[in-house]
Structure formats: structure tokens, C-alpha cells
Amino acid sequence: MTCQPPVTPLKAKDYKSQIKPVWCPGCGHFSILSAVTKALAHLALSKEQTALISGIGCSSRLPAYTDVYGFHGVHGRALAVASGLKAARPDLTVLVAGGDGDGFSIGGNHFMHACRRNMDMTYIVMDNEVYGMTKGQASPTTAPDWTQSKLTPHGTGVPSFNPAAIALATGASFVARGFSGDPKTLTQLLVEAIQHKGFSFVQVLSPCTTFRPEQKNWKHEVHDFSGEPTQNSAQAAHNIHVDGGMGVGIIYQAEHPVWEPTPSATHTVDDLNMGFSL
């Protein structure tokens, strides 16, 4: 089964399902849904040869809103499900989506190891620096002095997690940042990410209008990423730290060894049986 472009080109809306999103009005996740479908249409990916895997959270609702194969699993384990799928079915195009809580807190270990393993898939984290679905608690990317959560009335007091730096440090071969308020650039980034052979990590700044209304200001704060895309990881690390976290663009792209299964199919089950025979 190879990915053959369909005869009649599909439009972005052909990749959308009939299901109406549960998201709040103005939620950044809507634009990410659009950008994903546009990227799929741009690449003319076969719908049935594409799978979108997610965990739990507002963001993780994404698969059902698209018209590709989807798996909406449990909180934090999307990358594990996706890695198993890709290992068993290397012919599929595998996308993974979720929130900052899902990916960096409960799923943090899988994030590191998925970057290291560098399997050929694209991981989109819809980062709103908050747990939306559970009604507004701090996530790993929340600033330490954010006091609006009942759970951490004094703020977390814990420095926030730097997703791009971690992805780079743990071995992701494509690292980019996008913004839901700039769907055109985001679509381009996603196209590049999907085409990249290896683990592509795209952090998408995506305002939570309900629990972080101040994020409406993000549209004034985001800017083009201050560094050039590089394949030099030390340079990329430097650029990430200079940039400050609101820069949009490709940060790092390089060729790393990609983990792929190596089945040989040289034996029958009966050969294995005979291995135990006296």
C-alpha cells in the first residue's frame, strides 16, 4: 500500500468530518484544525492512508473532526499509540496531536523518547499554557507567577518547560513553532513537518480564550523566529534561548537516524517450531 495521490484532488474541507467541535468560541484549536486539513490537502495525502492520534484534552479532540483514521486514546499516551501504529504500519502517514498538559506533563516521558527514537511522524502540540479541559489549571508551560488557577493560588513557582529546547536536546530532527492566529504560516510549517523524514515536532501557540483570555494579546507578541532554520543543534539551542518563546518558524531541521522496524520474513512459523524439536 503506497501513498498515491487520489485522482480528483481533495480540498481542505474534504479532510474535515461532519462532527461539530466542542471547543469554546474563539478557541485557537479551530485554526489548527483548518491548518491541518489544508496541509493534508496541499500534500494530497490519501485519507485512508493517514492516521491522526491523540490523547485527552480539548486539543486532543482533533481526530474526530478530521476525515482520516483517528485514535483518541487516554491522557498522555498519544505518542505511544502512534509509535506502535507506525512500527506496525510503516506505510501510513502518522500525525499526533494534543495539548501541553497531555504532551509535556503526563506524557513527558513519551515526548523525550519519541524525540530520541525519531520515528517518521509529526507531533503537533496545541500549547495554551493551561489545562483547558479540566477548567484552568497550570500546565508545564505556564509561567510560574500565573495565579489564576484555584489549584495554585500563589502561582506554580516553578519555571516553565521549554518545549523546543527539550525536543532539540532529546533528538527531534525537526523543531518548529507556529501560531494558531497565523494559519497560513502554520499550514506551511505543517507541510514541511509532514514531509520531513523523522520525528517532526511543531509547537503551536493556541490561545485558550476561556481560561487564559489575556492570550488574545498573543497576536501582538508573536513574531518571526529570530534565527534562521539550522541543522546545527548548538546554534538552534542558542536561537531558542535568544528568541524568548514567541517566535514562529522552523527552528531546527537535520537528518538523524530514523527508527524503523527491520522485518525480514525469511522463515515460516513452522521453522520456529522446529527450533525447539530435539
Add this chain to the structure above:
Amino acid sequence: MNSMHTSQTKTYSVAIIGSGGSGVVTTGQIMLKAIANAGFYGLMSRSSGPQIRGGESAAMLRIGKDPVTCLDDRFDILMAFDWLNSDRFNDEIPLGPNSTIIRDPDAGDIPQELLDSGAAVIDAPLTALSKEIKQGRVNMAGLGFISDLMGIPKEAIQGAVEDTLRRKGPEVTQAAQSCIEAGYHATKTDSTIEKLPAIDNPNPRWNISGNEASGLGAVRGGVRFVAAYPITPASEILEWLAPNLEKVGGSLLQAEDELASVNMIIGGSFGGVPSLTATSGPGLSLMMEGLGLAVTSETPIVVSNVMRGGPSTGIPTKSEQSDLNIALYGFHGDAPHLVLGALDIQDCCFTTQWAVQLTEELQTVAIVLSDQSQGQARAVIDPPPEATAAGVRITAPADSEDYLRYSVTDSGVSPMAIPGTPGGIYTADGLEHNPKGTPSSMAGDHQVQLDKRLRKIVDYNYQDDWAVTRGEGENVIVTWGSSSGASFEAAERLTANGHPTKAVALRLLAPLQIDRLLAQLNGAKRIVVVEQNHSAQFFQYLHANQVLPGEARSLARPGPLPIRPSDIVTFMMEDF
């Protein structure tokens, strides 16, 4: 105490002990191969101290003309290469007046406790013999010595040595064979050790460990994707699968933890490839949320759980049947699934294969319980039979109209579209859903989907494979897993001594086959439920399902000591 041995099941039990580096396990493995070469069946279980490498260890063998599935009450022979820390094995290696201890005079005195058993002693100058030979090893001299005493043909033992040591090069093999020769022909004082009879035209047999058998069963069932996180005593399943899965076109992925491994196999199976992982108690605990996801999303997966002493890190290197409760009840919500128990080493293959077939057919989860005592033990067995359930996943054809992934069917099984199938696109979900798969919190959808997920596994006909029953009688032993071998033997001994006894060993633990079990218990005067755990988990489970009369008794004992046939016989007789 009356252990009531029947003569037609004459077997020979040998224990070999020694401290780290003395080569106990290799010696046992070669001996098992040798008796196999001579036409016998046998079982070798092993025990070791807590050291990672190089601690004292014991190889415990039982040899017979018929298949052997449990250790005996006593050992006929104990051969020690030294006595350092030998007291660790006093409970595991019971001796009696008919036993013989083979000891090397150069290795010190036999501990008094062992002499108190009344066992005879034979001196074997193993250190002296091996010193004569370049690169000579005490264990190989011992192997020659004991082989002569037991009447194991020399060609059988030399062939086994050759086979085992070949990869270490001709020098090592040559040295070992010379030591064996020396031990074999050394002068020996008179002994009461019974010689093995000669076997003509032996059956075709296999030499396999329980964990290898589980791995093979997985492959036979069609598993082609495995995710793995190492854990004692399950790792050998994964290590056997790693190279062998590839050979048949599958793959294995090492996961970062068990949260990952269970979700990885869910991903693989969602992709249409039958998938399995293996673990032990701590890993199974971590997998529970993922298992619930597989139940709800109806993604078939198998977890092979090789039990060790629990809870927590417990006793990693020793056996216990104490994960029944978590396997049955560990899920949150109402999550019908299959729980199976492998009855012995050979059955690890059958039960795992059957579990894969059932999960594929029923799109559900199976937990297969094995344990250290069979997983890490090795046996010479008849080739394992094939499980024969259909084992085929019902998939959705291409271009089905208005495809509904979780459509409500009579059987409860709905065709599953495999990614790549045009017209089958859906999103699998762990959220409760409607037949299309769209998340739903409606009472009606919940009821219908709960019913369907239960119906598909309780209405299925598991045929005769649900249990193995041996013997007939008014006394009934009900058991499961690795306690089965001792239970069958106890039933045989009781019957031979005028107390007709039947043993029923359940292979399918959930869904409990209540009517079938009740039929087996019909007319029973005495019922004893045998299991190796502290809280009588199986006994309580049977009671909760109202299959046991009030008088039924429980023989439940925690690991790591195996339950021996005489333990069961004695317990049963208390009630006569």
C-alpha cells in the same frame, strides 16, 4: 506422613546446588538435554539468590518416562559443588531417608540439617578429578559422576555437552568432555540410586522454556507486533520474540515504560496487526489504564503476565499466583475482558496462541497469567498442540456504506476498519461513544455499548478448552495455572489409594464458565481449591460467583515454595 507415591508414575528427582560461578544452571541444562537424548521427558526449574549475577543457585530436575509438569515431594539426589549459602535452599530441596547426597570431600562438610534428613552420602572427588584436566571444571566432572550413577548413557551426556558448549569453541568442549569421562569412570561406593531404564523408540519431543513457549504461542496465534519493557521473570518472552518475530515478518519495539508498551500495542493492533506485550506484576499495574482503553475502543491486545511474588517489587525472582485479582478486577469501570492461565510449560504455548485467537475474534483484551515457576523453567515435552479457535478479526470491507465502527450486532462484535481501507474511516475512542464512534454521554449509548462489549465475550463458545479435567471421583480439586501439575498428580495418587479424585484446572478464568464448572462439581462430596497465593484469590472468586458449596475448602499458600502433590494429598485427607 503418607505421600502415597504410585509406582506407575516413577520419576527421578535431582537437585544441583552451588555458589556463583560454579555452573549449576548449565549443568542442569545439559542434564536435561542428556535425558532428552536418552528418550525421557523432564522438567528443570531453577532458583537463585537475590544477587544480579553470580549468586548461589539451584537447578531442580524431575525426569520421567511420561511428561512431567511439577516437582516431586522429595529429591532422590542432591549434588553440591559447595555448601556456601546452601541453607537458602533447604526448604526448596526437601530430602528424606531414601535420598542420596553427592558431595565433594574437598568442598567442606555437609551441613548437619541435611544429614538429619537421613540421606545417604556418596563422596565424589570432583575437585581432584577436574584438577587433572586442563581447563577442567568441577561441574562437568560432577555431571559425569552423576550420569554414571543414574545410568544416563554416556553418548547422551556427551552429545548434550557438545550441543550446549559448541559456541564456546572446541577447547572448552573438549575439556568438559574429558571431565565428564573422568567423572563417569571414577570409582564409586555402592549406592541405592535407581538407574534410569532404557527407552525404545522415544516420541518426538521438544526442549523449551515456559517463556519461550509463550513467545511461540504468540507467533502461532498471529502476533506480528510486540512492544517490550524488560522485567523479571518475563523478559525471556520478549528476548525470544525480538529476533524470531523479525524472521516471520513482524517487529518488536523497546518501549520507555509499560505505560508506553501497552499503548504501543494498542496502536499496532489499531493498524490491523495482532499485537502483544509481556510483563510482570509491577508492569501490569502500570498498564491498567491502557487495558481499559483497549476494552472500550475494542482494540484486540494480549498481555502475557508472568507472575512473581508481590505486591510492590515483592520477590522478583520467585513464583507466586497472586496477580489473579488485578487481572480480574484491576480495571476501573465495567470492563469485560478475558483472563487465561497457562497450566504448564507446554500449555504456555497453547494458551497464549488461544488468547491471541480469541482477542482477534472478539476484539477484546486478554491477560494471560503464567508465572516464574513455569516461565523460567525448562522442560522436555510433547510438541505443543495448536489452538484451533477461528482467530480471525472481522474487518470492514472497502467502501462500506455508512460504516459504523461500533455497530450493535447480535454477537456484539462489529467489523473493524483497518487504516488503509477506503470508506472505513473512523476515530477509535476510549470515551464512551455511539455506534459511529462519536463520543456520547447518553445513558442509552452507554447501556448499549456496555451490553455489546459484555455480550461478545460471555456468549462466545469456548468449547472444551476452558479447562483440563483429569480423573473421576467424589473428591474434586479445583485449581488453575502452575498449581495444576501438582493437583493432577495429587488426584492420581488419591485415586490409586482408593479415594477417587478428579482435578479440574481452569484455563479460562474470565469470563468464568459457571455452568460448565458446576457440571464438573456436580455430585462432589469434597471440594478443595488449590492456588499459590496468600489471600485465596481464586477461592474467593469462585465463591463470589456462587459455584462452590459452603463446605468447599481452600488450600492457598503464598510463594515462593511450590505447592507439592503431597501437600494437596495431605490437605485432602484431613477431611476423610
